[in-house]
Amino acid sequence: MLSRDADSLYWLSRYVERAENTARILDVAYRMASMPIGYNGASGNEWESAIVTAGCQDQFQNAYSDATPEQVIEFLAFSEANPSSIQRCLDTARQNARSVRSALTSEMWEAINSAWLDLRPFKNRKINVEDLPRFLNLVKEASLRYDGSALRTMLRNDAYWFSRLGVYIERADNTARVLDVKYHVLLPRDAEVGGGIDYYQWAAILRSVSALVSYQWVYHQNLKPWLVADLLILREEMPRSLAACYASLSRHLDDIAQRYGTSGVAQRSARASHARLANQTITDIFQNGLHEFLQDFIAENNRLSVAISNQYLS
């Protein structure tokens, strides 16, 4: 297929995934902020950490003085100045979709187009904090519908694989960031283990990747910080874990290599990363430093994205 079409598909999926991730981050901030004071943890301002998780601290500080709820919502959900705001993500996704109309199934196009149409009324309008959940739900549903349409209607060929690569690269990046922003609350401390405040922080992490219930099904016990990290980093049955993302990345890259009859840097580095995740224990990771591990992972994930781009998309 055309490199440019593959590139558009890849980024289309990344932007839809990013819109959903940002919606989850805002959702958690909203939930934490509505808790009694003292329960929203050591980090202080939940709205500020939403900005950090979304990875756009610098841009935010350039545009606003304080992380008030209104300004954070405005910036993450609607701002034209923030290329990763939900609105901009969906605009860009739709532009990409328009330029690869013929590589999309009509169900996928309609999912993107109707999301874009549904969210237009929110544009250029001051949103109340109370309206936020409804808006975020629309975004999450749009992403589910897009993903579901792709899974159910696309031919299993290179177009499909490139669009999946975008999903998993973006998802892995997001999960790693969510963990990294809160890594300090996951570190073992003598006091407070299982205590009230941290419990909400751990729950918030799980919730932001929609894994709170899954946790119970996997571990059958109260929240433990190392198990939260284990679930989101190493458990392949958890669809948003780093291991699950890399299982899919290396599988789809192999699909492409097999179809094209040749493989390259992208295949090798995905396979290597996947193997590393499969062969580690959470104890190793904590011993060598959770923060360092996550920082390395984010950089490695970025390098894979560049390798995919060099090998196929340009």
Next chain:
Amino acid sequence: MIRPVFDEMTGDGGSIRDAYRVLRSWLDSSPPQLLQHRSEEAELFFRKVGITFAVYGNAEAEERLIPFDVIPRIFSSGEWSRLSRGLEQRVKALNLFLSDLYGKREILRAGIVPQELVFRNPYFRPQMNGLAVRGGIYVQVAGIDIVRVDDEDFYVLEDNLRTPSGVSYMLENREVMLRLFPDLMAMQRIRPIDNYVDELFAALKSISPGSGAAEPRVVLLTPGPLNSAYYEHSFLADRMGVELVEGRDLFVRDEIVYMRTTEGPRRVDVIYSRIDDDYLDPLVFRPDSALGVPGLISAYRSGNVTIANAPGTGVADDKAIYSYVPDIIRFYLGEDPILKNVPTWRCREKEALAYVLDNLHELVVKEVNGSGGYGMLVGPHATNDMRERFRAQVLAAPDNYIAQPTLALSTSPVLTKDGLSPRHVDLRPFVLTGLNGVRIVPGGLTRVALTPGSLVVNSSQGGGTKDTWVLSE
């Protein structure tokens, strides 16, 4: 003497024309809300599918729907066979004309068409001189705009030989009608048009230079998503199952055109170009073009790729050349033209200019190279101010203008809030030419001026469209 306007459904007003009988009785027996209701459904469908049209210079309406009217425009089989014979004749002659202009130039030597109209035409491309194009076909896809003023004659309003658009609306309009009015459509035998894409693909493959590949690789070259006809480009590429490429997806090496794919470079045999000549190749045409492919024309001249339509066809759809088309048909085919030309005053001729300036209030004045309804004056509907401004423009560059009488274009009923009401229409049928001959699917795009009394049907000027039915015998 002012004739009453000819209506496609009622003729001169009294009765119902044959082709419309079934429709009329169906309308009479259907509740009025039914039409409104289905009309809303149609709009919903178009919006959902995203069949939109970008309007230049109109920021809020960056993507707009072309209004669709649910009342079909209907031709009898007799009318159609006359029309399609005329179209075939005209496009054949225009292809011969182009071969001649870029070859021996017999028609210029015979003094039938003035040399300066050809050589001073901005769309005349010296790069095409002496090039034997595949099968002598320059215009693979033509959109010929047709109007009528009575029961008898069809007039050609203009020939679109560069990158005519609108065929996707023809096809989608039919899709919508089949969904919304299966009952009405089952009551008569309407000739199908959905083979258009197959015919287009066959015509394009037929002109492949024959690189040895078993199946020629065809691509559709688009300026990109910001182009007003982008929807159509993606629609056609999708239906043919070919890649929709932009200039940056292609490159030329050793006079061969390749596209960049995820599996590396792949050779391209036929380019169905929806880009103006000017932007095709920055090495040959506009050097500032970011849309084109450097080296493309050189690869084309080497015979390694076919471009459809060929560069340089614009010289033949120029509005000044238009007035010579009947002579062109006689010269090459030795036949009388089947379709009429609208009488045309060429402002480059002194007497004609004087007449035009004296009669601005009655005439339609057009820029010779204009299209899309831009740069045009409809005298009877213009204000004094507009007429004076045009007078100055025409005087400053008379060669750039032609004028025609304001035709009383036929009307066809459209659905309005207050029921059916007549509006002026035209028709753009699409004529395909390949080594396998000339093909015209029965129908075309009927465009309708939605403002009461308006004669401007262009979608860029707020016109709408209708489904066009050709009945079989």
